[in-house]
Amino acid sequence: AQRVTQPEKLLSVFKGAPVELKCNYSYSGSPELFWYVQYSRQRLQLLLRHISRESIKGFTADLNKGETSFHLKKPFAQEEDSAMYYCALQGSQGNLIFGKGTKLSVKP
């Protein structure tokens, strides 16, 4: 079965603290994984995808096939990072299978 699990509904950190949003997946084959961000009920925006191995807004994510994980990390959280974050797995029809999301709250 293709599935994405985000175990934390809410993650609260202070400004300047490190952040790690967890994502685990279930997929047979080579997965293509993404992180999307949604600010204040706006449209979802692609944050990053594993094949590009880029860093956007200071966030990085590494695919760990052994642990079937794709955790999102940032060394120093900023208040403007407060948002909903969704991990997603590309399905066989090009659709995305989403996790339930993690709400990140960065406190001043």
Added chain:
Amino acid sequence: DAGITQSPRHKVTETGTPVTLRCHQTENHRYMYWYRQDPGHGLRLIHYSYGVKDTDKGEVSDGYSVSRSKTEDFLLTLESATSSQTSVYFCAIRGGVDEKLFFGSGTQLSVL
């Protein structure tokens, strides 16, 4: 906004009435998707289309139908709206050089 718009942005309707949501794209992309977003569930795929008149069901298709009579428009219809269909509906298109998904701004639907 990647050339994707949804209408209406907000709608309030009564149980039992039919409702149609529209997704319009200007990019001529082949693939279009309808998702619903609910707290505690994330986004779930309702239906998708891979071309004109080519559609298929997603994870939560019961109570919904879709139509795609032309490339630019993908319509989502609630045959007889129920309170459980109160949600935020997002349309997405797949395109660009790297075939990313781009999302519309969403439609907030309330079924009373």
